[in-house]
Amino acid sequence: MVDSTEPVITAAPAVIEGLDYWRTLPVKQQPSWPDAAATAAVSAELSTLPPLVFAGEVDQLRDRLGKAARGEAFLLQGGDCAETFAGATADQIRNRVKTLLQMAVVLTYGASMPVVKMGRMAGQFAKPRSNDFETRGDVTLPAYRGDIVNGYDFTPESREADPRRLLQGYHTAASTLNLVRAFTQGGFADLREVHSWNRGFASNPANQRYEHLAAEIDRAIKFMEAAGADFDELKRVEFYTGHEGLLMDYERPMTRIDSRTGTAYNTSSHFQWIGERTRELDGAHVDFFSRVRNPIGVKLGPTTTPETMRELIEKLDPNREPGRLTFITRMGAGRIRDALPPLLEAIKETDALPLWVTDPMHGNGITTSTGYKTRRFDDVVDEVKGFFEAHRAAGTHPGGIHVELTGDDVTECLGGSEHIDEATLATRYESLCDPRLNHKQSLELAFLVAEELAAKH
């Protein structure tokens, strides 16, 4: 998080020309709220609550992402698939932040360039689903759409969408963000603490490798301090938040007019991305997010054509602003080597410079015979490698990685140095949606990406 000298953002007026145009367009993946008046009342209340992030921070992130798009920085985005209200505890938040800080150190060291750190945190509460309903035995109920919409328990009461959850989402995001700001601004993220972020995690090859690297960094810092360098600057670390911009009854009221510029900022997080299921060119999401100043991401799956990509650029980044647009590719390990190159070749024919980020999770989902949604660590690694290969061949910049992870020792993805197998998945599977890399798998992946980045030079 960065200091902002401009926290004054006015509450959103009831109707702002343009910002409500999405209401006239087809909108996907929204809950069926049982009571429209109650939902409207909650939205109105949300629009009066203080912003969670400030316009100045959002502008600074856009600048950082612009650097990443030019190959001068690298973006690390990570966190839960679906944050939960119950999971917003100090321990779990701290473990996730520590994991991201550790990964960032590994990447910074490998890449020799700044790493932009962003949590899929403090707002990643809404989920798009493949099916609107879930059936267990002979009972069919609405699908779980994330804690900000309904409950996970498989009962009719819990699965009914409840607009009061929008407010709980806001307050949980606020308390999560408060702790994240404390960790990253209060000295905990100081590079001189590089060893302490490893404490509390069980010993394993990735942690030992990390310890080794931390010792090298320590030595370098001590040497520089002895030589007179002032490291107090390292006390505070920029840390940004991002989530899928999905739930319009949350995103719209959190969007406010910045008093400095008269333009709209979505103050629910610094960054929002449009998901693979809601990125229709003439749909509500693309229209709405085209009108906010935040840097915006779009997920691109394997069926994306160069034409669609070009139209997304026209809609979301008509002014070709550095850092405005991020393409997060999620092709699948088996498809990335065919699906990404045509997009990279096509982009070179344009005057656009989007930031290219790999999401090696969402194209690699499988379900075991025992019913667990999982991913193979090897597939995740293979997609990352395919991403770097494609960019190397095209001469474009592989600018970041987007992963679903947790700092806890869960058993949700198969493989990794602990060789998690199908039988082990049941021992600690906690995700309410997609499987996340655990702490060790996350560190292992960071080392691999660092090697790819080092090879780039």
Ligand SMILES: O=C[C@H](O)[C@H](O)COP(=O)(O)O
């Ligand atoms: O996180 C992404 C999606 O919400 C998730 O992959 C959808 O999962 P589903 O296919 O089980 O609905």
Ligand SMILES: C=C(OP(=O)(O)O)C(=O)O
């Ligand atoms: C829904 C997600 O991904 P995608 O839109 O790529 O499927 C996600 O990132 O959780």
Ligand SMILES: [Mn+2]
């Ligand atoms: Mn997911």
